Amino acid sequence: MTKRALISVSDKNGIVEFAKELNSFGWEIISTGGTKVILDQAGIPTIAIDDVTGFPEMMDGRVKTLHPKIHGGLLARRDLDSHLQAASDHEIDLIDLVVVNLYPFKETILRPDVTYDLAVENIDIGGPSMLRSAAKNHASVTVVVDPADYPIVLGEIAERGETSYSTRQRLAAKVFRHTAAYDALIADYFTKQVGEEKPEKLTLTYDLNQPMRYGENPQQNADFYQNALPTAYSIATAKQLNGKELSFNNIRDADAAIRIIRDFKDRPTVVALKHMNPCGIGQADTIENAWDYAYEADPVSIFGGIVVLNREVDAATAEKMHPIFLEIIIAPSYSAEALAILTNKKKNLRILELAFDAQDASEVEKEFTGVVGGLLVQNQDVVVENPADWPVVTERQPSEQEWAAMEFAWKSSKYVKSNGIIITNDKMTLGVGPGQTNRVASVRIAIEQAKDRLDGAVLASDAFFPFADNVEEIAAAGIKAIIQPGGSVRDQDSIDMANKYGLTMVFTGVRHFRH
Numbered sequence: 320m321t322k323r324a325l326i327s328v329s330d331k332n333g334i335v336e337f338a339k340e341l342n343s344f345g346w347e348i349i350s351t352g353g354t355k356v357i358l359d360q361a362g363i364p365t366i367a368i369d370d371v372t373g374f375p376e377m378m379d380g381r382v383k384t385l386h387p388k389i390h391g392g393l394l395a396r397r398d399l400d401s402h403l404q405a406a407s408d409h410e411i412d413l414i415d416l417v418v419v420n421l422y423p424f425k426e427t428i429l430r431p432d433v434t435y436d437l438a439v440e441n442i443d444i445g446g447p448s449m450l451r452s453a454a455k456n457h458a459s460v461t462v463v464v465d466p467a468d469y470p471i472v473l474g475e476i477a478e479r480g481e482t483s484y485s486t487r488q489r490l491a492a493k494v495f496r497h498t499a500a501y502d503a504l505i506a507d508y509f510t511k512q513v514g515e516e517k518p519e520k521l522t523l524t525y526d527l528n529q530p531m532r533y534g535e536n537p538q539q540n541a542d543f544y545q546n547a548l549p550t551a552y553s554i555a556t557a558k559q560l561n562g563k564e565l566s567f568n569n570i571r572d573a574d575a576a577i578r579i580i581r582d583f584k585d586r587p588t589v590v591a592l593k594h595m596n597p598c599g600i601g602q603a604d605t606i607e608n609a610w611d612y613a614y615e616a617d618p619v620s621i622f623g624g625i626v627v628l629n630r631e632v633d634a635a636t637a638e639k640m641h642p643i644f645l646e647i648i649i650a651p652s653y654s655a656e657a658l659a660i661l662t663n664k665k666k667n668l669r670i671l672e673l674a675f676d677a678q679d680a681s682e683v684e685k686e687f688t689g690v691v692g693g694l695l696v697q698n699q700d701v702v703v704e705n706p707a708d709w710p711v712v713t714e715r716q717p718s719e720q721e722w723a724a725m726e727f728a729w730k731s732s733k734y735v736k737s738n739g740i741i742i743t744n745d746k747m748t749l750g751v752g753p754g755q756t757n758r759v760a761s762v763r764i765a766i767e768q769a770k771d772r773l774d775g776a777v778l779a780s781d782a783f784f785p786f787a788d789n790v791e792e793i794a795a796a797g798i799k800a801i802i803q804p805g806g807s808v809r810d811q812d813s814i815d816m817a818n819k820y821g822l823t824m825v826f827t828g829v830r831h832f833r834h
Contacts, residue, residue: 587602637660
């Protein structure tokens with residue numbers, strides 16, 4: 320019995336060569352639309368879909384393959400006489416191979432000029448239906464959705480006249496992943512169009528970006544997936560110019576670094592990060608001086624760390640960075656001289672170029688946190704804050720320098736793991752107390768790190784002080800200005816303690832926990 324294939328693809332890569340070889344094996348080919356035109360032009364004989372169904376393509380191509388003579392040929396079980404008899408009675412020829420890929424819905428909605436109507440017209444109906452029918456009947460039907468699988472299919476047909484069951488099963492699984500991802504994109508598009516904030520079903524789809532050697536620890540298997548609709552300002556889409564492949568921990572740390580620096584757009588800024596906590600943040604009028612401040616903030620912890628710079632890396636800055644052991648450098652660009660300096664004898668240094676002009680779009684994305692048995696979803700902590708709205712709650716008012724330092728400290732504190740304390744001046748971080756189980760312990764760690772550099776220093780706390788002992792520790796160290804959210808039932812105790820020691824304290828009204 321002559322074997323039949325149905326070929327209808329939007330991605331034409333390799334399809335002529337595939338069909339030509341299939342035809343040389345004696346297979347008949349059914350085809351539609353643009354695919355048929357290309358195959359005909361290549362001299363490959365094809366059967367029009369109209370000749371199979373007895374109906375013309377209609378409604379601008381919306382209806383062409385949704386027909387019993389197509390789906391009956393795909394779904395008929397070869398091991399059931401009743402199915403084969405029904406196919407015979409209704410003159411349905413069996414279809415043994417389906418090669419289909421879908422209307423470019425993803426590519427369409429990524430177009431800057433996309434309209435709602437254009438998006439809707441690029442929702443494929445017949446394609447997924449054929450793929451699902453063929454995949455369901457993979458006991459007998461081979462289904463191909465990815466041109467990368469053409470050689471495997473042709474190789475097995477050439478060798479044995481048909482594909483193996485294991486290959487058909489694997490290809491069917493791939494099809495269901497493909498159609499699920501396709502539908503997830505459509506569902507997400509429509510959910511956003513209608514403004515649904517809390518859908519009863521969360522449909523997410525990601526593409527494999529990188530298989531990883533291991534996860535946080537060598538005994539943990541891991542992979543890196545990226546959004547199916549790529550985010551320009553993300554580690555997944557950064558261009559790697561040098562160095563080894565990124566590890567699981569590299570990616571987590573680098574992601575934290577590029578989140579931090581989004582809050583420092585106005586001035587040249589450098590962020591040094593270790594274990595997802597900033598160990599040094601510096602800002603200045605030049606990127607070289609910003610590096611100086613970030614390095615000086617903690618020249619010990621920066622060793623083996625990650626550095627992100629929000630301006631082009633020039634040769635002078637690269638010369639200063641080169642002697643330091645760093646895991647990753649991230650910047651919007653590098654001068655040719657800087658890149659030559661950084662890569663000299665540094666084959667393992669990971670250097671990433673990132674689209675900093677796409678930062679604002681990245682802030683819109685939701686954050687997903689896995690928990691056993693579920694997923695937590697939240698907006699990113701990108702609230703816009705206006706320092707003019709922050710009340711001074713103490714008797715002493717801040718100086719101009721203290722205001723500038725507190726604004727800088729408050730931005731920096733947002734990314735310190737809670738309980739988070741950070742001490743800065745108006746140019747650089749001086750001490751970081753991250754992730755302790757009580758706030759006064761974080762205060763003490765930050766003070767210890769910043770000691771001997773406290774002239775003009777201010778302290779920021781990511782959440783309110785539950786007890787006045789925090790303020791007493793701060794005053795004893797010689798720090799004269801505090802910025803914190805407020806909101807504790809004991810706020811007045813902290814205010815009274817600040818007044819007792821002549822400190823100035825500002826409340827922001829916004830908490831920045833980061834677990």
